[in-house]
Amino acid sequence: MFDINLFALFGQLLVGLINGSFYALLSLGLAIIFGLLKIINFAQGALYMLGAFIAFLALKYMGINYWAALIIVPVCVGLVGILMERFLIRPIANEDHLYSLLLTFGLALIIQGAFTHMFGSSGLSYAIPEELKGGNRLPFMYLPNYRAWIIIASVAVCFGTWYMIEKTKLGAYLRAGTENPQLMQAFGINVPLIVTLTFGFGVALAGFAGVMAAPVYSVSPDMGSNILIVVFAIVVIGGMGSIGGAILTGLGMGVVEGLTKYFYPEASTTVIFLVMVIVLLLKPAGLFGKEA
Amino acid sequence: MTNNQKLNLFLLVLALLAPSVLYPVFLAKVLCFALFACAFNLLLGFVGLLSFGHAAFLGTGGYITGHLMINSGLTPELAILTGTAAGAALGALFGKLAVKREGIYFAMVTLALAQLVFFIYLQAPFTNGEDGMQGVPRGEAFGLIDLSDNLTMYYFVLAIFVFGYWVINRTVHSPFGQILKAIRDNEDRATSLGYDVNRYKWIAFVISAALAALAGSTKTLVFQLASLTDVHWHMSGEVILMTLVGGVGTIFGPVIGAGFIVTMQNYLSGGELGNYIHIIMGVVFVICVLSFRSGIVGQLMKFKRDNFS
Numbered sequence: 193m194f195d196i197n198l199f200a201l202f203g204q205l206l207v208g209l210i211n212g213s214f215y216a217l218l219s220l221g222l223a224i225i226f227g228l229l230k231i232i233n234f235a236q237g238a239l240y241m242l243g244a245f246i247a248f249l250a251l252k253y254m255g256i257n258y259w260a261a262l263i264i265v266p267v268c269v270g271l272v273g274i275l276m277e278r279f280l281i282r283p284i285a286n287e288d289h290l291y292s293l294l295l296t297f298g299l300a301l302i303i304q305g306a307f308t309h310m311f312g313s314s315g316l317s318y319a320i321p322e323e324l325k326g327g328n329r330l331p332f333m334y335l336p337n338y339r340a341w342i343i344i345a346s347v348a349v350c351f352g353t354w355y356m357i358e359k360t361k362l363g364a365y366l367r368a369g370t371e372n373p374q375l376m377q378a379f380g381i382n383v384p385l386i387v388t389l390t391f392g393f394g395v396a397l398a399g400f401a402g403v404m405a406a407p408v409y410s411v412s413p414d415m416g417s418n419i420l421i422v423v424f425a426i427v428v429i430g431g432m433g434s435i436g437g438a439i440l441t442g443l444g445m446g447v448v449e450g451l452t453k454y455f456y457p458e459a460s461t462t463v464i465f466l467v468m469v470i471v472l473l474l475k476p477a478g479l480f481g482k483e484a
Numbered sequence: 485m486t487n488n489q490k491l492n493l494f495l496l497v498l499a500l501l502a503p504s505v506l507y508p509v510f511l512a513k514v515l516c517f518a519l520f521a522c523a524f525n526l527l528l529g530f531v532g533l534l535s536f537g538h539a540a541f542l543g544t545g546g547y548i549t550g551h552l553m554i555n556s557g558l559t560p561e562l563a564i565l566t567g568t569a570a571g572a573a574l575g576a577l578f579g580k581l582a583v584k585r586e587g588i589y590f591a592m593v594t595l596a597l598a599q600l601v602f603f604i605y606l607q608a609p610f611t612n613g614e615d616g617m618q619g620v621p622r623g624e625a626f627g628l629i630d631l632s633d634n635l636t637m638y639y640f641v642l643a644i645f646v647f648g649y650w651v652i653n654r655t656v657h658s659p660f661g662q663i664l665k666a667i668r669d670n671e672d673r674a675t676s677l678g679y680d681v682n683r684y685k686w687i688a689f690v691i692s693a694a695l696a697a698l699a700g701s702t703k704t705l706v707f708q709l710a711s712l713t714d715v716h717w718h719m720s721g722e723v724i725l726m727t728l729v730g731g732v733g734t735i736f737g738p739v740i741g742a743g744f745i746v747t748m749q750n751y752l753s754g755g756e757l758g759n760y761i762h763i764i765m766g767v768v769f770v771i772c773v774l775s776f777r778s779g780i781v782g783q784l785m786k787f788k789r790d791n792f793s
Contacts, residue, residue: 230588231588291777294534294724295769295770295773297724298765298767298769300766301763301766302762304762305760305761305766308762425592428589465596465600466600472585472593
């Protein structure tokens, strides 16, 4: 333990922060959707995968580069989400919320199954954009530019989302809708529209994460389901009471995972689930949870 | 004899005669999954808890039984019993943690715990990781009955299934089962009546986990194989689908649902549609949730109520 290899340690911390950025983006999307609809979108992972694939296909067949994809893909994925909400989830909105969970699970199976069928289960690679190639040698580590970009861009998007929800008028509507949708409707605000757009936005975050992930992870049909279950554990750890909590827990758990990879690699796939167990024992509502 | 008893007797006779027309291993597979789905439905249908981690119990039963059959001199019924006990113990741990949260959180907690178990089995040496435990001997039940014959195996599985089904039936129709249903319908009221709700949920969880492990243990003997497929989250999803198709909250529904899904998978995996199996499962899921929430047995019961009473 005492001869710590700083180079390797910081390397794993960086990997942890990058994974954490994706955890944060995905759990943020889940938290936003949960706030208004009270459902967990099981298809969030599949839509993240969809985002990565759209970016890959757009580059390959239409020559749409990474920077354009960063804008176009979230819009496309958001539209898919809007259609899902409008035509599939809304009809059963008044049933037990477990049914909506199962519905999104079915959709996730369909999306993942379709891509496995079309592209096989081996990964495809997406080149790092020219502008972000290379890296910098810092005193204690080598920092590739693209990896730095992931962390900066994700934190910026997360912070922007947090700011929009907590500090702007649109966010106030959203929060009011979370508290009391009936009353808000009585004030003449189009709640169903807000719900649809919120769902679209939460899902678009997954699409954005997918584009960001394409150059660092291989683009494969099961990339979404693997990460999603970890994100579920993170959501349980953080609780879905606050937007900020979702972001912080996501980043924090990424770092915990990175540190575990350095100190005890065998446990790196399980550590987040173990943290969940401990949190459930000590603070069942989650670190930032509001319910009793 | 009530109508229900007559129906059960009729079904039992049907199950006894079935091997004369259908392949015994296929029937045994259906029964294993039927027991698995019934065990799952005890939680979802009668306590209102959606577990997304039941594959962990199926897989644990399978691995423990397989390990014992390969490495110890235990007879199959003792190996199955140990596998079941291991599933119950794991269920006791899972249950303690999961009943702390409700609804959607319950589903996420069980899913995450099951994934933890998946990774443990993936790394543990005794499971053979990706290859799985192959060539598990079936042995001789009670040291007397040779199970290597598929037909004998089928009747052995049928006996286990009838036992498991009976346990569930007794549980649901006992005073304990009434309290479970009260919790499902109105948890706050059950609490206000003085019931320790979490304790009841926990007991139901342990029973359900034990029976799921019983199904997994039996399945390992039938196929002589225990693999990661049984602990994967896909399996947890499949059992939900079986229950949903058959009818949540009906005692017999999951049996029909399991028969439907297993038949569908067998049929599809042979033909050229095999590649579409997950897509088709997803579509069935979506259709069931959108417009067929009471399932096959639920619909039949509704039809009977509307037309014959």
